[in-house]
Amino acid sequence: MEEILEPEQSEFVTLISSDGFRFVLPRKAAMISGTLNGMLSASAFTEAQYGRVHLGNISGELLEKICEYLCFNLKYKDRANVPEFEIAPEMALELLVAADFLDSKYLEFCVSLIPVFGSLI
Amino acid sequence: MSRRRGRTGGEVRGPNSALTEFLRGQGISANEIRARHLERQEQRLAMEALGARGEEQGVEAENREEDLENEVRARAEAEKRRNRKRKRGESDSDDEDDEDFVDTEGGGAGGAGGPGRLRSRRRRQTDRNEEELALDGVDNCAQCKCRFTVTVYTTQTADGKVLCRKCSASSKEKKSADAAQLAVRRQRKKLAEALLDGKDLLTIPSLQDQCIATVVKYIDDVEALGDIGAINLQKISRIMTRNRRLTPVILKLFLDPLSRDIELWDCSSLTHDSLQSIASFCPHLEKLVLGMCGQLKNENLLYYATNLPNLKSIYLDGPFLINKETWITFFEAVGPRLEEFHVRSTHRIDEEVIANLVINCPNLTHLTFHRLSNIKGNTAIHLIADLAHLEHLELSYLGDDYSQAGTGPPPVRPVTVEEEVGRDMDETPEVQVQPVAEDPVDVVAVGDPDAEDLTVVTDDAIVAILNKVGSQLKTLILDGCSALTDRTITAGIRPCCGELTTLSLTLLDQITDEAVADLFTDWTINPGLVKVSFRRCIGLGDSAIEALVDHSRDTLVDLDLNSLQFVTSRGLSALKGTPNLTTIDLGFVRSTDDRIVEALDRSCPHLARVEVYGAPKVTAACRITPGRKLIGRQSDTI
Numbered sequence: 077m078e079e080i081l082e083p084e085q086s087e088f089v090t091l092i093s094s095d096g097f098r099f100v101l102p103r104k105a106a107m108i109s110g111t112l113n114g115m116l117s118a119s120a121f122t123e124a125q126y127g128r129v130h131l132g133n134i135s136g137e138l139l140e141k142i143c144e145y146l147c148f149n150l151k152y153k154d155r156a157n158v159p160e161f162e163i164a165p166e167m168a169l170e171l172l173v174a175a176d177f178l179d180s181k182y183l184e185f186c187v188s189l190i191p192v193f194g195s196l197i
Numbered sequence: 198m199s200r201r202r203g204r205t206g207g208e209v210r211g212p213n214s215a216l217t218e219f220l221r222g223q224g225i226s227a228n229e230i231r232a233r234h235l236e237r238q239e240q241r242l243a244m245e246a247l248g249a250r251g252e253e254q255g256v257e258a259e260n261r262e263e264d265l266e267n268e269v270r271a272r273a274e275a276e277k278r279r280n281r282k283r284k285r286g287e288s289d290s291d292d293e294d295d296e297d298f299v300d301t302e303g304g305g306a307g308g309a310g311g312p313g314r315l316r317s318r319r320r321r322q323t324d325r326n327e328e329e330l331a332l333d334g335v336d337n338c339a340q341c342k343c344r345f346t347v348t349v350y351t352t353q354t355a356d357g358k359v360l361c362r363k364c365s366a367s368s369k370e371k372k373s374a375d376a377a378q379l380a381v382r383r384q385r386k387k388l389a390e391a392l393l394d395g396k397d398l399l400t401i402p403s404l405q406d407q408c409i410a411t412v413v414k415y416i417d418d419v420e421a422l423g424d425i426g427a428i429n430l431q432k433i434s435r436i437m438t439r440n441r442r443l444t445p446v447i448l449k450l451f452l453d454p455l456s457r458d459i460e461l462w463d464c465s466s467l468t469h470d471s472l473q474s475i476a477s478f479c480p481h482l483e484k485l486v487l488g489m490c491g492q493l494k495n496e497n498l499l500y501y502a503t504n505l506p507n508l509k510s511i512y513l514d515g516p517f518l519i520n521k522e523t524w525i526t527f528f529e530a531v532g533p534r535l536e537e538f539h540v541r542s543t544h545r546i547d548e549e550v551i552a553n554l555v556i557n558c559p560n561l562t563h564l565t566f567h568r569l570s571n572i573k574g575n576t577a578i579h580l581i582a583d584l585a586h587l588e589h590l591e592l593s594y595l596g597d598d599y600s601q602a603g604t605g606p607p608p609v610r611p612v613t614v615e616e617e618v619g620r621d622m623d624e625t626p627e628v629q630v631q632p633v634a635e636d637p638v639d640v641v642a643v644g645d646p647d648a649e650d651l652t653v654v655t656d657d658a659i660v661a662i663l664n665k666v667g668s669q670l671k672t673l674i675l676d677g678c679s680a681l682t683d684r685t686i687t688a689g690i691r692p693c694c695g696e697l698t699t700l701s702l703t704l705l706d707q708i709t710d711e712a713v714a715d716l717f718t719d720w721t722i723n724p725g726l727v728k729v730s731f732r733r734c735i736g737l738g739d740s741a742i743e744a745l746v747d748h749s750r751d752t753l754v755d756l757d758l759n760s761l762q763f764v765t766s767r768g769l770s771a772l773k774g775t776p777n778l779t780t781i782d783l784g785f786v787r788s789t790d791d792r793i794v795e796a797l798d799r800s801c802p803h804l805a806r807v808e809v810y811g812a813p814k815v816t817a818a819c820r821i822t823p824g825r826k827l828i829g830r831q832s833d834t835i
Binding site for chain 2: 142145148149152153154157158161163165168169171172173175176178179
């Protein structure tokens with residue numbers, strides 16, 4: 077049995093892909109994702125207690141790219157001259173679906189469209 | 198050792214490395230490289246000797262010239278001799294050579310053609326640019342006129358002159374400074390573009406958006422988009438439209454048999470066959486948006502009517518191939534199931550078509566007529582009052598007045614001297630993007646009895662419509678109905694429109710400040726407007742704005758006050774009290790200044806976009822929260 081860490085004590089969290097790859101990344105980076113934030117913040121969840129999240133629907137390859145993005149976002153937040161984040165074309169569509177799952181910001185997106193398109197249709 | 202072996206071709210050679218073999222095949226020999234090196238060494242020594250002598254003897258200007266000339270000659274002589282030696286197969290390097298070189302400096306004669314030979318010797322190995330250089334010769338720098346040795350690394354100017362090391366270094370610096378300046382300019386341009394597009398460069402785009410950008414980039418290689426979700430599909434479709442790349446092949450990616458709504462804002466590249474395929478691939482469509490659908494044919498529209506049994510909403514922009522009979526047949530076929538009908542920019546819709554629409558489609562909740570030039574009178578507009586479920590009504594730029602968009606003369610109105618001066622000031626090149634330019638402008642001949650008959654949207658018609666359906670209307674757009682007067686407001690909007698949230702009265706130049714102020718004063722039946730456009734209602738002033746803010750203080754989100762010249766800082770200051778204001782257009786409101794914009798910035802927590810085209814008092818000094826867009830300042834030049 078692993079030692080239970082208080083969520084605020086552990087500085088890093090572990091993300092585990094469907095094929096068993098583990099990615100350890102700063103908690104701050106993981107919190108950028110809406111879904112991970114929800115899983116890691118609510119202390120009732122085992123994810124929050126152990127600081128580990130099993131992502132059964134995301135393969136290691138995709139999760140690696142996602143972790144890369146999270147760290148990229150953390151590093152370049154509020155900075156000018158942000159370099160381009162490279163995405164291989166063959167994984168773009170799968171990554172899009174995974175990103176959708178991890179980042180549920182669409183509510184904001186839809187609300188932002190109301191003033192733009194509300195009058196149109 | 199190997200050097201000797203390599204030089205004489207006929208010798209028996211031991212095993213060579215692949216590299217040696219390759220170099221030999223390419224005509225590159227270690228000896229030649231060595232010879233060049235020695236040459237350079239000699240030159241350096243000679244120059245040092247010269248320099249040393251100069252120091253010893255003091256500088257004698259007239260002698261030095263001569264010495265240098267001799268020096269060149271001597272060097273060429275030495276070169277010639279060495280070449281000769283090489284031909285004989287003798288050792289090409291010894292100290293003697295160097296000494297010889299120094300010694301001969303006094304009385305070298307002849308030696309013409311030295312550099313020429315040098316050049317021919319090097320030609321084999323140098324590329325064409327370097328061929329031009331008199332390599333390993335001595336030349337004057339084009340800039341500082343000093344004498345220096347030309348090497349492979351010497352830089353040349355555009356006109357073929359050579360630069361010394363110092364000058365070329367400084368020119369490189371200049372080049373890099375130019376490049377930096379160019380990069381800054383490019384960055385500034387990028388920022389300006391992003392500002393106009395409403396994008397934010399400071400926040401990092403979400404992973405979804407980055408993925409979508411990649412998908413769009415490689416859209417030609419995509420076989421199927423798969424199950425990526427309706428919103429993502431819509432985003433990709435919009436980007437394709439914006440890039441004007443929606444072709445029949447790409448259209449197939451968006452046609453999902455289960456989809457209930459599809460929006461294609463640019464159908465100009467779609468043939469009528471692919472437009473037909475929309476209905477065959479997606480039989481469950483309820484909502485269909487076809488923008489710029491000039492290729493939509495009569496049979497396409499009829500096919501939609503018969504093959505889309507659930508069609509409730511249709512938006513067609515520019516369907517000018519659809520004739521009158523087809524419209525009528527379409528309305529008969531869709532009948533009461535049509536709830537939303539938006540049609541824009543066609544001259545084939547006349548009063549008979551409208552009458553048929555009203556009779557056949559009584560359940561319409563949303564109706565848009567925009568730029569329909571073939572409507573000749575106001576009888577058809579009166580019929581709209583019979584649509585009992587109407588919630589959204591747009592009647593904009595109707596009639597023949599607007600058939601030639603943007604070609605009409607500017608509006609005739611009295612212009613004072615101060616205004617004229619102000620305008621001249623504003624028409625600097627910086628204000629090229631004037632948002633008003635796209636609006637059609639036409640003289641409204643109010644007093645002309647002939648024009649009176651052709652007026653499409655009249656006070657009577659609007660008052661009649663509002664008296665019947667006004668109580669449920671949520672959106673009322675009457676842009677460009679310039680014949681409307683205060684009566685529409687006092688007898689129509691004020692007593693009837695209790696549910697109204699969006700009101701757009703763009704270009705209604707006859708409505709007055711007092712009428713609008715009266716509308717909003719104690720307008721208790723309406724809880725507040727969300728989106729309001731008084732763009733170019735040039736009669737409005739401070740009282741109207743103050744009354745509007747007083748009435749819709751908590752609800753107002755989007756406000757357009759473009760070209761309201763009589764609004765002063767008093768009216769603009771009132772805007773501070775609107776907590777939900779997000780977008781505001783203060784273009785050509787001349788009294789807008791830094792103070793007003795900064796006050797708005799401070800007091801409106803949701804403010805995202807402020808447009809100030811043609812407001813010369815908004816200067817570069819205006820400070821606005823980062824991330825919010827302030828567009829159209831004169832100082833923001835690219």
